[in-house]
Amino acid sequence: MIDSLQREDLRSSSDSDEELPVFDFLQPRPSTDVASQKAPKKPASSVLCSVGSADVMMISSDSEDDVPLAQRVKLRQDSAVLTEGNRKGSSESEHLLTTLDKERRSTPEEADDLPHRHLSASETGDATKAIKRSVEEIRASREEALRRRQARERRQQDREALKQEQERQKAERRALAEASKALRPEECIKHMVVAVDPALLQLEGGGTLLASVQALGCSCAIEKQPLPRSVTWARQAPSAQNGAARVPEPHVVMQMTVEDFITLIHNYIQEERHSGSACSPTLTSWVRERQRLHPDKRLSLAVIELESYFRARKSQSQKRLRAAVAGEEAGGGKEKKKRRSGHAEKLPEVSRVEVEEAVVHLQLHTGVSVRFLSTWKEFSDHITMTTKAVAEAPFKRAREQTGFSFYLESEWAGGQRVDKAGKGLLQAWKRQIQQFNRVSSDVAAAILAAYPSPQLLKKAYSQCRTENEKLSLLSDLLIRRGEGVTSTTRRVGPELSKRLFLLMHSRDPEQNLDASL
Numbered sequence: 001m002i003d004s005l006q007r008e009d010l011r012s013s014s015d016s017d018e019e020l021p022v023f024d025f026l027q028p029r030p031s032t033d034v035a036s037q038k039a040p041k042k043p044a045s046s047v048l049c050s051v052g053s054a055d056v057m058m059i060s061s062d063s064e065d066d067v068p069l070a071q072r073v074k075l076r077q078d079s080a081v082l083t084e085g086n087r088k089g090s091s092e093s094e095h096l097l098t099t100l101d102k103e104r105r106s107t108p109e110e111a112d113d114l115p116h117r118h119l120s121a122s123e124t125g126d127a128t129k130a131i132k133r134s135v136e137e138i139r140a141s142r143e144e145a146l147r148r149r150q151a152r153e154r155r156q157q158d159r160e161a162l163k164q165e166q167e168r169q170k171a172e173r174r175a176l177a178e179a180s181k182a183l184r185p186e187e188c189i190k191h192m193v194v195a196v197d198p199a200l201l202q203l204e205g206g207g208t209l210l211a212s213v214q215a216l217g218c219s220c221a222i223e224k225q226p227l228p229r230s231v232t233w234a235r236q237a238p239s240a241q242n243g244a245a246r247v248p249e250p251h252v253v254m255q256m257t258v259e260d261f262i263t264l265i266h267n268y269i270q271e272e273r274h275s276g277s278a279c280s281p282t283l284t285s286w287v288r289e290r291q292r293l294h295p296d297k298r299l300s301l302a303v304i305e306l307e308s309y310f311r312a313r314k315s316q317s318q319k320r321l322r323a324a325v326a327g328e329e330a331g332g333g334k335e336k337k338k339r340r341s342g343h344a345e346k347l348p349e350v351s352r353v354e355v356e357e358a359v360v361h362l363q364l365h366t367g368v369s370v371r372f373l374s375t376w377k378e379f380s381d382h383i384t385m386t387t388k389a390v391a392e393a394p395f396k397r398a399r400e401q402t403g404f405s406f407y408l409e410s411e412w413a414g415g416q417r418v419d420k421a422g423k424g425l426l427q428a429w430k431r432q433i434q435q436f437n438r439v440s441s442d443v444a445a446a447i448l449a450a451y452p453s454p455q456l457l458k459k460a461y462s463q464c465r466t467e468n469e470k471l472s473l474l475s476d477l478l479i480r481r482g483e484g485v486t487s488t489t490r491r492v493g494p495e496l497s498k499r500l501f502l503l504m505h506s507r508d509p510e511q512n513l514d515a516s517l
Contacts, residue, residue: 179237183398188391192218193234193246194383197225200255205304205376212380216387226294230254231383233390250298251390253383259347261303265358266348283358287366301370304379306355313349429453436499436513443492446479447500458504470505471498 182191194213200206201222213220225232231253234246261283268282281289290299359370373379416431418424426448433444451457464470474497481488499513506513 182237183395185392185395188395189216189218189388191236192387192391193221193236194218194387195221195223195225195232195234197228197230198222200229200231203229203255203376205379208376209380209383212384213387216384218387218391225252227252227254227290227297227299229256231386233387235391249390250296251386252294252297252299253302253386254299255302255304255379258303258306258309261301261306262309262347262350265350265355268358268361269350269354284362284365287362287368291366291368299368301368302373302379302382303370304373304376306372307374309347310352426452433500436496439496442479442481443496446477446492447474450474450477454504457500461501461504471501473497474500 181187196209196213201210210220219236233249233251235249237245237247264281264283264286267280268284270280271282287299287301291297362368362370371382373382416424416428418428429452430441430444430448432454433439433447434441451460460473461470464473472494474492475494477492478489479492481490502511502513
């Protein structure tokens, strides 16, 4: 019986030896696998691990459990297979995620260079979706970058446009400031250009005229003018370097010879005497024709040495009278006198009254003035004064253009400055007195000499006993006009005395100082 049992045990052990794998028990190693940790009561009796390959395992037999060895080996083998599968699955998942991340981070061109591997259907779909999503994201990012670049360029253009506009406005303000400065009396003459006709310089006083204009400090240009022997003016812009920026002025001064002037006046007298039957041009018709040809010009005439004509005519008439009285009829004497006064004999005879009549007729019908000058020096001075007047005209017009009818003169508009020492109080008191109607500087000076301050005048009023005495306090003050033997005197009078009293004592702001008491 015992032998049979032993034989069965050996048979079973031999069968188990045939089915079990070969284990290496010579190198025992500790193991902390999942199967050993799942043992409920005691530490694992055997440890399964891989050494070099998956076919070699280590099992420790120090366990006291009753579990058969075959079951323990199978349990350890299954747990080892599960552990290896989990490890492989996690490594493949990590590899797939790494590949997708690389594909997402790379461009479509770089994605083609990635290593190809065989993926499952789900993995291929996920990768395709990731690639499509990455392409859309790249396109969206490119469009966003393009929009940002365009917005940045627009902002840059707006900044440049704003900068150019600011520079333009700054240049305009600078030009306006320079133009305003150029109109000042001390600067305007430097920007004037006097254009002189060459025919005028060929006459006797041409050199004197040119020297006077150059000494004035303005520019001088010798140019042929539309009107012969004339002088015109132009204003040059402060920033201009050439003559293209000149602004012509309408004023024109034309020099007329005595011969032309006397001839035109003689034609006017003949026309007046014959009731317009004369066909020769008169002074008025000749000027009207020039105005028609040059409507933008303001013409004025200058006649030099007209007195020489009248002196010559007077001398000739006196000589003829003496010759007629003496009975001198010698032919030789007549020839000699004709040769001496041949220039005056050629001109028609007109009187001073006829000249004045023709000039008045010219001014009434054309508005052109005529200036008679004795020498070329006077003509040069006349051109110099006209140049100053033309240069200062814009400044004076701008000063006179005010928005209020009661605007005071320039010397009054700024007021009177009074310093800390009291200098200027006397002039302030004088101006206060001159604010009354019909009070001149002489009247104010007379009151100022008697009462240099309002306090002194008020003290004098307080010393008066009656109201009438106060009203007539200033009436007997003397006002002196002029100096020397031509000086005159008069009194202030009761009217101004009354107005000053009301100014100092009235408490009614609506009271009229000119009204009688």
